[in-house]
Amino acid sequence: MALANQATYFSEKEQSFDSIILYMDLDAFFASVEIRENPSLAGKPLIVGGNPKTKRGVVSTCSYEARKFGVHSGMPVSQAVKLCPHLVMVRGTYSLYTKVSNNIMGILKHYSDVMKVAGNDEAHLDLTDVVSDYEEARKLAMELKDDVYASEKLTCSVGIAPNKILAKIASETDKPDGLVVLKPLEISDFLAPLDITAIPGVGKKSKEIFIRNGVNTCGDLAKLPHQLVYQKFGKYGLKTWKLVNGYNTEKTEGKFVSRERKSISEERTFFHSYSNWKDIWVSLDSSIQTIVTKAKEKKMNFRTVTLKIRFQNFDTYTRSYSLQCYANSEKQVREVVSILLEEFSDKSPDNIRLVGVKISNMIKIDDNQKTLTQFFNKTD
């Protein structure tokens, strides 16, 4: 199909933008809370996460001063220390972060009933029914930022755009303490100069593939014919292509749909070698108990059990098994894990670095179903 036809290739609906979405992201959240609690940390390169004594683990969050040295979240602590020798490390006060996050989300709720919290430092608000235009949205965002700061002495970055993904991208372009408004007609021009990794979902691997094909910026991708994009980069590539060309790639359902949880898991890395399978099982049993308890709390049953095992050389395996009927007991999980673990029984337990268990293929037990189960149990 010729380039000229591309505009008509996708449905009208896909091109239409009829929402105003605000995205808020707390700046370097964990690190900022630590600095607030201990002002002597201000201005220093700070990381939260990892073990300060052993220098093991990874960076959870880092201050902007640390980012100047190339430190970023997910980076091994040992590497961060090499990049920035005078780095200050704190382990993190997670209960405090949760409390602060809850307070802030409570504030945000006043700005729109339609809200979606994504993690403890970010949220989307649907302002479509709250404001009449983007200028009004900007004013509201300024109030919101002031409110957050007045209440918690923390800054945030805000993006306003016609959908969630664009609002997020917009907010990322002005950090910290930024506010960016992106209107529908400005989208392609706004995205064009941005690095392709500005698109959420384009990470290290995808970037390599894009670069190999001459795509460095969003604008480079936008210029390619869409058939070529699909051929080279697949389904997700095409979706990204639509995004950078100003199409609305999000379903306009009006409200944010909250999705059911798909899986519950727990995994543990051993920071010292275990010498026998019994100790491995202590860890597995504890994980099984945790995840089954969570499933029960959420009133969900599950069919698939997955064992994850990682060796010292970082070779990682997953083995899963789907039960014929939905299950909900620790005993059932333990039996499956036991069978799945047999495959590794010839390995030395010293060599195991991590074990984990996941339950998935989940279903909500509604009240109706529950009474049915009770009925059958009684007649048994």
Next chain:
DNA sequence: TCTGGGGTCCTAGGACCC
């Protein structure tokens, strides 16, 4: 550089069915 933990989504191959 020596790599945490909890998630989601995608891909690809194989089994099985009609």
Next chain:
DNA sequence: TCTGGGGTCCTAGGACCC
């Protein structure tokens, strides 16, 4: 003797996000 095609489910691995 050389073997369709579509659909669905299961499993393993991997990219990515916060």
